[in-house]
Amino acid sequence: MTVPITLDDLPIRDDLRGRSPYGAPQLDVAVRLNTNENSFPVPERVVEAIATAVGAQLRQLNRYPDRDAVALRIDLAGYLGHDLTAAGVWAANGSNEVQQQLLQVFAGPGRVALGFTPAYSMHPLLALGTGTRWIDGRRGPDFALTATDAAAQVAADQPDLVFLCSPNNPTGTALDPAVITAVLDAAPGIVVVDEAYAEFARAGTPSALTLLSAHPRLVVTRTMSKAFGFAGGRLGYLAAHPAVVDAVQLVRLPYHLSALTQAAARAALAHRDALLGSVRVIMEQRDRIVADLRRLGLTVADSDANFVLFAVGGDQRRVWRALLERGVLVRDVGLTGWLRVTAGTPEETDAFLAAMTELAALTEPAR
Template structure:
């Protein structure tokens, strides 16, 4: 049997490791920002019925343009959007990949601001584009001056802004996005994977789309809709941008079953968002109680909390794992990240992490 070293890999892939987070069978899994609540029975019934109906036609290719789904996404997002401005794929990572395939590539560059979503450099590398990362402020915020200066310095073909930012949960104001759009000659993508968890959902880059034809706003059904296992992501942009993405997508890339399942979930958007509100309560509870223990939680507009003040993050991670609580070490010194879970999961996390709190140290 050959090893990876025996294969004629591309030079830029030698020594690389694939993206991945631990998938461990423990009682409390709060490490990959999944929606902690299972889908409601009424939604499951609709999804099952819709998929069953779709199966009858799977001997034919699905609607290549997934027109009905695009119309449903436009209705869900609002802001006067129509189907012509919507694109979708198998998870938001594939949506981002389509954008990079269309507007990136060899000799082109992607600019973002670290720490941020760890898939950005991997996606850039996959299309042969250069990834450039500029630092955020110490509290992980971004201001317009910093973003504009970076754009002027690097003249990127694409800018990725994560709002709220993963893995820090940091919100991004619309004036920063507006400044980026005005300064950039290329495409500006705002990754709003966690937008439904924001304290103010009205603060979305969707409001800026009529003014900037090179602005793209991406979303996902993995988080708010508890559809991580279904794999559906989407974006809103000028119709010309959608036309560009058609040039790089694989034929019939969204299966008939995926389209049917996504449409069923969108019919129950209010039910799904009610669970989002419960997770926002748990997120804010985590921030408050971690602060009371002496930790340094960062303000979060997502469904997770990054917190500092850990003398030994690795020991804390291992200790909580021994308690059956799995969270995430994202590589930022003296920090760990925890996903907001159910009230019982939050109880378990807070009880476990208390042993490593600054207030508990001798």
Template sequence: MIDDLPIREDLKGKTPYGAPQIDVPVRLNTNENSYALPDEVVEAIGKAVQAELRDLNRYPDRNAVALRTDLADYLGHGLTVANVWAANGSNEVQQQLLQTFGGPGRTALGFGPSYSMHPLLAQGTGTRWVGALRDPDFGINPDKAAEEIRRHDPDVVFLCSPNNPTGTALDPEVITAVLGAAKGIVLVDEAYFEFARPGTPSALTLLGRHRRLVVTRTMSKAFGFAGGRLGYFAADPDVVDAVQLVRLPYHLSSLTQAAARAALAQRTALLATVDAIKQQRDRIVSTLRERGLRVADSDANFVLFEVGGDQKGDQKDQKEVWQRMLDRGVLIRDVGLQGWLRVTAGTPAETDAFLEAMA
């Protein structure tokens, strides 16, 4: 047992983060893009990676300048290479931010239920975690959020929009209120932003006015690039420079950089599936509500729904329902929220299978 080893006391008894990886006909538990990459994108990525193979004896560009330039171009909002940093998934980006602005003797605060990796990243970097709560409808009241910030005075604040696992997008007033109250870094996790409904503003619009605001994104979801492992953030150039103090040398391989740049160049083809996924998300929401279930509003590629109970209104154990769905060949996610389960919006056929199994 690892607890017999001289590991840190705060890690004893813990288990690694990870969703079940089970071979089933319908896998809708990790918010992946269900659509395979189009042939033209596969060909473009293949050529880009092939071009790098001859020089694998050399280290990659440790600053990933070309990739960051392409990411800035994709984000727009007047951003340049100086505003963007990239790493192996948005989890590594957020870990680097905590290594830089958190750490022993410092505090990070988030509003739950939210992405379960945030407190784990805080623990891994020796940062004390404070868990504030969202409202019953999974929103965040701006005044209450500012009050929590003033009470705990965190060094890093985590906001998630659209929020995982609820799918809730934040009102810009919430971000503004938190920025006004926080003395430290305010990190807005926008991993699912490409799936937001029209008119939903991004925190990127606030970057020019707030030096301590950081917006993190990923190519894992809308781009269907989960296996490529590419996350990034946009922030003031000084924040980008500060993160260089903790980044590992040559952390992004030449192959990762080449594949990500090729994918960005093919973004029209890759993002063509976003509208189709949003249609299935909205279909899941409306169908489950028609069946009498409580469902959270979603601006992401997943749906959080409450498990129905008996005539007395008692909730069923979500673990029981999760297992019954798995028995029917449909893998969804138990996020540990009592009485609720989460399902990824996939292809029409996958949605059919999910709704049929739920029935």
């Protein structure tokens, strides 16, 4: 008979006690707009290409995969451009693993990481998991981050690693490159720009990739989960100076990226035009959500991502539950009075906006 114990009975680390795992609710509802997935399924011809590529690896599963994923890194460098080569690109199982590896090698016990909240909530959890002390940086009342303020905070705290998000999650706003440059000038260590949603940025929004050649301590992380609709494939990557890639390999697990993942990701990259074809439609739905919510009198953050942060006033949990009762699942990101909705298909947008119009009486524009 199994001895009845609970998590509290186990000798886990003291700094993990009382904490909950990261994760959004996984509920079976008609319209799921809470995890910023690409709502469009993988096109059939891409499915066939991925199946063929993965199938070719099956008879060799008795052998370890390419430990360094060189062919995949060559393909990723070709996709990113900016004169990158495989030496300046690294891939792992989602950008979360990439960022964890960066913390393992450049932060860890006795070191400090800083991020400007609200931002991606996994960053402090990754810091916790690697024994890194976390500092919450401040944003302005409108979630803005200026070059002067960001640099002053970095200069004061002297973190070993700084996280920036552009576009930022959950606000959706992209950073002015001047902010990134100011932080690089003030930071003593590594600066990581999380560009998970870069493909959705509005026209003219520059990527931090443009700064790489002049800043060897800059790292740009990306993912195939969002724009590529490859969330189930779990493929994230970084672009940086080759020396940074060498450093990350000091802590990567051996053969961390399976042969099947590498093959599937390469096939997806080879058909990127088909996969990225949904990006324009998603951006149109995002802009439609922003415009229609503002017509309802709500305060809405400008977005360069595939989601929208909007104010509902008062208790956001009440509106979250009311939307769920109408078959629409959005995200409560823990910001009082605010909710986040993913931009999905036109039909999903119809359902969300219809529900919000019906609930307009329950919401109060933020003051």
